[in-house]
Amino acid sequence: MNALTIKALGFAAILIIATIYVVMSMDIDLTDRVNAITMGGAIAIAVITAGVSVKYINQMKTDTATGDLMDDNWDGIGERTNELPSGWAYTFLAVFFWSMWYGLIGYPVDQYSQIGEYNEEVLEHKATYEKKYENASPEVLTSMGKSLYFVQCAPCHGNTGDGLSGKAQDLTKRMSKAQILDVIKNGSNQLKYPMGMMPPGMASGQDAEDIATYIAGGLKGEAPASYAACTSCHGADSKGNAGMSPDLTGYDNTLVSHTLQNGKKGIIGAMPSFKTMITPIQEKALAAYIQSIAQ
Template sequence: MNALMIKALAFAALLIIATIAVIMNFGMDVLADDMTAITMGGAIAIATITAGVAVKYINQMKTDTASGELADENWDGIGEYKNELPSGWAYSFLALFIWSMWYGLIGYPVNAYSQIGEYNEEVLRYNAKFEETHKNADAATLQEMGESIYLVQCAQCHGSTGDGLSGKAQDFTARMTKDQVLDAINNGSSQLGYAMGAMPAGMAQGEQAEEIAAYVAGGMKGEQPAAFAACSSCHGADGQGNNGMSPSLVTYDATLMSNTLQHGKKGVIGKMPSFKTLITPVQEKALTVYVQSLSN
């Protein structure tokens, strides 16, 4: 037995002793557990196989010489031989592939129990119970509930008071700023999913766009500019959105809130993600009531 083999066996023995010591640290009762015994056996087998494979290939590297057909390509004079893939590697890959198919479809099917699946099912059950319990909640309850939802889901961007954190997000104390209206006029809007469809860019330009933006940002008070006629065909003469057919320019109505939460929104301030998987219908209704209270 050469020195390399002695060192490999000593290393394997050291690994085995360390494994036994770790197991024994938990007490003798642990050894009675079948899973622990299997795991311990696997650890010993891995240590032994590792030592044997290491010895084999280290000895082989000492004695083997390169052979075979040399490839035409090289890098700084270093070439590569066109050796066939070792059959052991190919069979190992094939065995691993077959085992993975068995494990995924039979040994541990994709529809088997999982902690994530259990959590998702519990969330769905809770949401259904929540919807049933609060489906007829009064306005005061909805507003209180909406405030809680707002502080958890919205306050990080819009601020705890809904002021938009100095322009970093939508300010719920007012409907739209002049810059927001101008951005919608110049670039259009298509992401909210209204029945009227997308708003095309360039509905007004120059001074007319400025007049519309100032009028809408001011709460549509005072004399209505003539150029607003281009807007009223979709948004209505009062800017209320034609009964939910297009966005209301005056209030955060239920349709505007629902479409924004479902689809998200991108505008001059930035991009808001969709909350369609995070907000239930009753929560959406409660959040709408609360946001509407911020602009009163």
């Protein structure tokens, strides 16, 4: 080992140590495949640079040219009549044929597209997401619902779910008296429940008033006699006959899901459908969160 080799090894060592120092101080996760490859590449470059420099600087000190000089020379600079180095020649031929093949046949047309990468990302996420939250606990669903709520629902229903003083449905309560009266008067089939259309005019006058007061009051106390018209479809417990018609007591899972799927237009205004934006698990999560903020 001569002095030059030692210097080069020292230089390579400094480069490697500097690289590792930078990586450590930047808190880079080396278990990530891409980071590990980059790190390996940096170390390889340091070693190869040092190695190649040493080899050729040493060779330059001892090498002498062989072979006959050509007759022609240019300003005193001449060439020798040596054969091409065989390694160089074969590499040249190989690259020539490879580039012909790559340029004309092998070029990966349509191998990559931005949309393709997006589709892969979505499919991969969907698979892990659905597995992870298939049997999620109520707490997990509620916290997922909360974060979803702030992105998709809060702009209209407000951060606390109060409907921004009448600009949207108040999610802490079920329905106001005016809303109930409107539905009784006009009927409704916007949520597309299996029970189908609620016909207009199921009750009127004082009966409708009584029903609306009873439901808006949270179904407490004695039900008015006219309320029997409602229970035939909405169930004796007013909870919607196990998903056949809307729950009148609160926001059960089917009510949240049907509303998100179909949107709704009432006396406050219109809510668009979120069919393409919200997955079934997210619907459950939103229902869990909305149930948690109910008064």
